[in-house]
Amino acid sequence: MIHALKSPEDTGAPFYLKPALIANIDDETGQVLVALGSGTKATETFSAVPALSGGGQDLWPGQRVLVARGEDEILYIVGILDALGRRQKTDKIIRFESGARADVVGNATGLKLYSQTGGLVFEYDDASGKCRVNLPSGDMAFSADRGRMDFFAAEGFRFVSGGPLALSSQEGLSLSVSGPDEKTNRSSIELKPGVMAAESDQVDIRARSGHLNMEKACVKGNWLDFTAQDIRLSADKMETIAREMVQQVKDVYQTVEGLCQTTAGRIRTMVEESLHFKSRKIFVKAEQDVKIKGDKIHLG
Template identity: 30%
Template sequence: MVEALVLGVEEGRVRLRGVSRSETEWTARIAVPGYRPTTGDRVLVQEADSGTVYVTGVVHAAQPSQLVAPSGARATVEGQVLALFDPGGALVASLDGATGELRISATSDLKLSAPAGRVILSAGVDGSKIELTQDSIALASEKARVSAGALAVDAIKADWAVGQWELRAGRVIERAMDVFHDVEGLLETRAGRLRTLVSSTLELLGRRTTITSEKDTRIDGERVLLG
């Protein structure tokens, strides 16, 4: 039985180097119940008659596999995964060292705060995206701005309630089965030219109708009925 230093863990086996014989290295299996090896641990190893090398004891653990706070919250290391648990044992956060995936879960409120800076969410590879999935999402801000090369909104129903609506665009194209405008006050259109194309019937209904032209007024039809 000799003392060895843990160099790393690969596929359930431990890479070791002898302490007194630094030129000697082994790949060993763990024979200590509950032991999770960490790089830097000093362990005892023994070779079986079959030639297989086993870790049979721990002389010194470089890092504890679990840290427990006085409140009962704890952090654990399980293979490549670092996990953080609250005092009730619920998983709060986990980091998978193999995939780089980080998960954060809160049993109560989850708050992100940067009083002196900004909160930035980014996904840095081509084709990646940030997804928010929830039955209801509320955004409250004194001022909000969205800047994007393209913006698409898919919704079964969209409601807008604003004090003033101002739209600026190079071109506005609307396509719909039916469009209804209900204006209590004034509806005014200002344009360099105005053209309305109707494939069937055009109806203008009003209590009074006034058409004023600075020059010509032309009415052209197969029949013109007045009165």
């Protein structure tokens, strides 16, 4: 990327016409850098605006041009002093009626496609095998109206967007990662109309806060472990079914507004200190014997 440059006023010498050497051309923006003077004297570089009939399409680095300074203190490229320049770098130029052009460069080792405004649209380097598609402005669309589209990359894909990134399908969307044999260590997410399925050997979810709202939920597993500083359960009805339940707490406080009923085959309560019952009335009924045993028994 070419950054902001100094004004020619910094040279301390006012001028109207001067020879210059094109130092660089930004393929993305089309900005032209020129070095004033010629030969070894062309050391300082400035930004210049092409003012030629063909715009900047006939310019390339290493070419000698004539620049003029306008009343607005902007440099304009008004002529070409060396029409050949480093022409050997461009083997062939194909021009389109719209003004776009295609350059075969580097002894047929590369291809560059420029838009009608001079911006680089496509670049191919045969030596490295690298292709680059670039749009300085506007939109890009890939379409296969009567077929499918496949993208292959041996070293991965990377998508970067400055705005929203959307994936949509009328039938389904599938994301999967698997091991070398495609059967072990497989993780997948599948989206179908009205259905979402996720599968993996391990799932980790981390967030500062979250909400899970479901009309009906079912959790199944061989082992569940919940750890939290505070837990609150609120329900109109709660039912617990288990073969065996073990509870260990420091203190238990229960408040029942209505009936508290326990149905069991046997009930055994073991208290290390004292056992207190307080009630307005106590009714104890046994179909057989009632035994009360203690060192002392006080009645009344």
